[in-house]
Amino acid sequence: FIPVRLTGVGGYLPRDIVSNDDLAAKYGIETSDEWIRTRTGIAQRHIVSGDETTASMAAEAARQALDYAGVSASEVDSIIVATSTPDRVFPAVAVQVQAILGMTKGFGFDISAACSGFVYALATGSALIQSGQAKKVLVIGSEVFSRLLDWSDRGTCVLFGDGAGAVLLEAGGKQGEGILSTHLHSDGTTGDILYVDGAVGCPSTTQHLRMQGREVFRHAVVKLSQAVDEALEANGLTGEDIQWMVPHQANLRIIDGMAKKLALPAERVVVTVDRHANTSAASIPLALNEAVRDGRIRKGDLVLMEALGGGLTWGSALIRM
Ligand code: ACO
Numbered sequence: 670f671i672p673v674r675l676t677g678v679g680g681y682l683p684r685d686i687v688s689n690d691d692l693a694a695k696y697g698i699e700t701s702d703e704w705i706r707t708r709t710g711i712a713q714r715h716i717v718s719g720d721e722t723t724a725s726m727a728a729e730a731a732r733q734a735l736d737y738a739g740v741s742a743s744e745v746d747s748i749i750v751a752t753s754t755p756d757r758v759f760p761a762v763a764v765q766v767q768a769i770l771g772m773t774k775g776f777g778f779d780i781s782a783a784c785s786g787f788v789y790a791l792a793t794g795s796a797l798i799q800s801g802q803a804k805k806v807l808v809i810g811s812e813v814f815s816r817l818l819d820w821s822d823r824g825t826c827v828l829f830g831d832g833a834g835a836v837l838l839e840a841g842g843k844q845g846e847g848i849l850s851t852h853l854h855s856d857g858t859t860g861d862i863l864y865v866d867g868a869v870g871c872p873s874t875t876q877h878l879r880m881q882g883r884e885v886f887r888h889a890v891v892k893l894s895q896a897v898d899e900a901l902e903a904n905g906l907t908g909e910d911i912q913w914m915v916p917h918q919a920n921l922r923i924i925d926g927m928a929k930k931l932a933l934p935a936e937r938v939v940v941t942v943d944r945h946a947n948t949s950a951a952s953i954p955l956a957l958n959e960a961v962r963d964g965r966i967r968k969g970d971l972v973l974m975e976a977l978g979g980g981l982t983w984g985s986a987l988i989r990m
Pocket residue numbers: 699700701704705708709784823824825827828863880881882883885886889917918919920947949977978979
């Protein structure tokens with residue numbers, strides 16, 4: 670058994686900030702700050718402009734994670750990028766990041782699991798290390814969800830933002846430290862409640878995100894609860910043992926519901942949805958980056974992550990920092 674430590678964190682948010690009021694004024698969306706805030710907790714989002722891409726944001730987040738860990742890009746064995754919004758069909762974003770970081774060794778690939786992508790990538794990176802195939806793995810979530818939005822659908826376009834977050838995983842440490850367990854699930858029979866209509870070259874498609882919000886909400890509460898219970902049971906823990914929850918940032922009401930289930934006080938839950946909106950696979954590493962860098966999450970703390978997204982996909986992870 671090879672323990673897997675999380676040794677670096679990083680994040681990148683696009684320069685342009687769009688407030689709820691801007692959505693009405695600049696994008697002509699019939700909405701209000703009050704409607705968005707009360708239903709989602711979102712006040713603003715970052716949206717890419719100019720030369721900002723999924724790969725450029727991923728690379729910047731990765732650079733920060735490497736700096737934090739004191740590791741150089743040439744030491745990295747593998748890069749995994751979770752994204753639903755690659756800049757090209759191929760090469761993968763991870764391979765573009767390799768080039769931006771100046772790496773010519775190792776290997777990279779992307780993972781598509783929508784908003785659960787980071788948990789999936791974390792589980793995959795951890796498995797690469799545990800099976801001896803890699804010693805240092807960059808796990809990144811990077812998204813330009815603004816590309817997928819139908820700006821005439823106010824029920825979805827107000828919910829998402831762009832950004833990237835990264836962590837560095839390294840082999841080593843004591844048993845009971847680092848990634849304790851990961852738990853992944855998917856169910857394709859619920860694919861039609863949250864999906865992107867088509868892809869490059871698919872005829873008669875809009876290539877826009879479509880969502881039945883209430884259905885997603887209903888599934889999120891049930892499935893996230895199950896994934897959290899699974900993580901606790903697998904490690905012989907109860908909600909009281911959790912020091913921090915770093916959830917996928919889709920909606921404040923879902924986050925509050927999960928915190929209540931664990932009896933976690935609000936100050937133990939990392940929330941960024943108010944400023945970042947839903948950045949899909951980037952939301953967990955962006956939130957983790959913020960809470961580690963501002964000193965809230967410290968070495969030795971027990972952190973629970975959970976996410977649900979299109980697929981449906983969902984999962985959880987427990988980490989001793
Ligand atoms: N501004 C103003 N009014 C709006 C807006 C808007 N942006 N969007 C919808 N409305 C209106 C609707 O037209 C509707 O009006 P009507 O009653 O006159 O027809 C009314 O508000 C209610 O619409 P609903 O869609 O029923 O609103 P609901 O209360 O369900 O809230 C929401 C919508 C916030 C999306 C909610 O369903 C939700 O949070 N779902 C969870 C889904 C989620 O978070 N998805 C993120 C992606 S998945 C993930 O990452 C987990």
